[in-house]
Amino acid sequence: MKQYQLFINGAFVPNGSREMADVINPATEEVIGQVPKATEADVAAAVDAAYEAQKSWGKLPAVERANYLFELAQLVEDNQELFAQTNTAEMGKRICESRDEAGWLAEYLRFYARQARHIKGEIITSDRPNENIFLYKKPIGVCAGIMPWNFPLFLIGRKVAPALVAGDTVVLKPSSDSPMGCYEFAKLVEQSSLPAGVINVVSGGGALVGNALSGNEKVALVTMTGSTPVGKQIMKNAADHVARVSLELGGKAPVIVMADCDLDATIENIFNSRFLNCGQVCNAAERVYVQAPIYDEFVAKMTERIARATYGDPLDDSVDMGPMVNRRQVEIVMDLVNSAKEEGAKIVVGGNAPTDKKGYWMEPTLIVDCKHEMRVMTEEIFGPVLPVAKFETLDEAIEMANDSTYGLTSSIHTTDHDTVMRALNEINFGEIYVNREHFEAFQGFHAGVRQSGLGGDDGEHGLEEFLETHVAYVDWK
Numbered sequence: 521m522k523q524y525q526l527f528i529n530g531a532f533v534p535n536g537s538r539e540m541a542d543v544i545n546p547a548t549e550e551v552i553g554q555v556p557k558a559t560e561a562d563v564a565a566a567v568d569a570a571y572e573a574q575k576s577w578g579k580l581p582a583v584e585r586a587n588y589l590f591e592l593a594q595l596v597e598d599n600q601e602l603f604a605q606t607n608t609a610e611m612g613k614r615i616c617e618s619r620d621e622a623g624w625l626a627e628y629l630r631f632y633a634r635q636a637r638h639i640k641g642e643i644i645t646s647d648r649p650n651e652n653i654f655l656y657k658k659p660i661g662v663c664a665g666i667m668p669w670n671f672p673l674f675l676i677g678r679k680v681a682p683a684l685v686a687g688d689t690v691v692l693k694p695s696s697d698s699p700m701g702c703y704e705f706a707k708l709v710e711q712s713s714l715p716a717g718v719i720n721v722v723s724g725g726g727a728l729v730g731n732a733l734s735g736n737e738k739v740a741l742v743t744m745t746g747s748t749p750v751g752k753q754i755m756k757n758a759a760d761h762v763a764r765v766s767l768e769l770g771g772k773a774p775v776i777v778m779a780d781c782d783l784d785a786t787i788e789n790i791f792n793s794r795f796l797n798c799g800q801v802c803n804a805a806e807r808v809y810v811q812a813p814i815y816d817e818f819v820a821k822m823t824e825r826i827a828r829a830t831y832g833d834p835l836d837d838s839v840d841m842g843p844m845v846n847r848r849q850v851e852i853v854m855d856l857v858n859s860a861k862e863e864g865a866k867i868v869v870g871g872n873a874p875t876d877k878k879g880y881w882m883e884p885t886l887i888v889d890c891k892h893e894m895r896v897m898t899e900e901i902f903g904p905v906l907p908v909a910k911f912e913t914l915d916e917a918i919e920m921a922n923d924s925t926y927g928l929t930s931s932i933h934t935t936d937h938d939t940v941m942r943a944l945n946e947i948n949f950g951e952i953y954v955n956r957e958h959f960e961a962f963q964g965f966h967a968g969v970r971q972s973g974l975g976g977d978d979g980e981h982g983l984e985e986f987l988e989t990h991v992a993y994v995d996w997k
């Protein structure tokens with residue numbers, strides 16, 4: 521069993537008398553590792569280290585900071601299999617998906633390293649003679665990166681890469697369900713030539729470590745991915761010292777399937793958007809509205825597709841899904857499935873959480889004849905469950921799609937140009953996918969509206985979150 525240590529100011533801190541937390545393999549329920557529960561003093565030490573390190577880190581030319589990101593990317597790539605095995609063991613993702621995720625981490629570090637020469641200010645015309653107004657883009661300072669358990673490797677990239685190239689330093693807090701990958705990353709940081717204090721890692725529950733981090737007044741930006749209630753708590757903590765927040769929270773992505781779509785391609789796109797990572801993805805297809813003329817055919821084809829989906833040992837590449845992350849998540853998802861039954865929907869595939877062997881298993885599930893108001897159509901389902909409802913007109917579908925407290929991703933499947941244009945203009949979600957699966961690109965902008973978040977990740981606009989605008993008025997005569 522692996523034991524990890526807090527990583528503060530470039531060094532691992534002996535665990536001493538700190539309480540330790542078990543990490544459980546969700547496919548076997550075995551304890552596979554232990555991580556320390558940081559104290560408030562540990563969190564303060566990590567933030568102090570990041571604060572001190574930022575003073576010189578922020579003065580380096582961005583292109584020099586980028587070189588450290590390239591170095592880390594290479595180290596991650598050299599250790600891709602270790603990351604993949606760790607990820608699958610601690611959160612149950614299929615090994616092929618874990619390998620992909622480790623690869624994304626390396627490539628994401630490189631993506632932002634390449635942005636180093638693109639951090640730009642502005643010169644603005646003044647109202648006065650012989651004066652220039654300069655806008656500078658400067659680092660924010662210390663960023664707290666609070667991470668979920670569903671993409672524990674890739675999310676390291678989202679929190680670290682733009683911060684470092686912008687000149688900020690970071691304290692990472694991994695989820696208690698999947699902290700080991702983040703500590704494996706810390707080992708590479710220790711081996712690298714990155715200056716001490718630029719990246720720090722503290723583990724422990726959100727109630728203590730998360731609150732202490734987001735409430736620390738030396739933290740200038742809290743960038744968090746996770747649930748909406750925790751996002752709200754972080755906003756409150758950050759408000760106490762007027763820190764910025766960038767929040768990527770839950771979703772309830774609507775999928776509109778028009779009668780004129782390419783049905784076979786649509787079935788495959790929706791399947792991939794729902795069952796990746798056992799349905800535990802914020803951008804996943806969460807509720808499907810199918811136009812009446814093709815409703816029965818859609819249900820028949822989707823039934824066939826989901827019925828042949830398999831789940832099991834996530835180390836076996838041939839299965840479609842591994843386990844869910846923990847027992848609690850299975851219970852939350854089963855509660856929603858049961859609510860759909862009680863509210864009159866029909867379960868046509870799956871619907872059970874098998875308990876005949878160790879692990880946190882959930883059958884791939886299709887629920888049809890749902891109504892827009894049902895819980896299963898309005899509450900986030902972080903699991904392998906696809907609810908489907910029928911609609912008649914595009915107006916009706918757009919109205920139901922927009923009727924949500926969430927606003928992260930959405931999609932429409934159609935071959936009609938006018939329908940696409942109406943959807944782009946009228947569906948009010950941070951992201952819309954047309955005739956494809958839900959999944960974002962590094963160079964895009966991953967951001968939710970309404971209670972799905974504030975700010976956003978990726979691309980040039982994601983980098984802006986980690987920079988501050990300062991202005992200088994210069995009389996040069």
Ligand SMILES: NC(=O)C1=CN([C@@H]2O[C@H](COP(=O)(O)OP(=O)(O)OC[C@H]3O[C@@H](n4cnc5c(N)ncnc54)[C@H](OP(=O)(O)O)[C@@H]3O)[C@@H](O)[C@H]2O)C=CC1
Pocket residue numbers: 666667668669670693694695696697724725726727729730731734745746747748750751753754768769770771801802849852900902
């Ligand atoms: N948008 C997304 O991508 C994700 C959405 N979710 C949604 O959230 C639900 C619950 O998942 P869960 O993992 O519990 O997500 P949480 O939002 O509870 O956790 C996300 C991160 O926030 C930390 N945290 C918890 N409380 C606080 C706090 N008061 N202050 C600061 N940080 C805190 C957690 O720590 P710790 O867990 O160690 O206590 C974890 O590192 C899921 O069912 C799903 O609906 C979940 C994951 C990702």
Ligand SMILES: O=C(O)[C@@H](O)[C@@H]1OC[C@H](O)[C@H]1O
Pocket residue numbers: 668670671674745768800801802803960
């Ligand atoms: O946590 C999530 O589900 C999202 O941030 C997710 O992370 C990796 C994917 O690219 C995102 O949609």
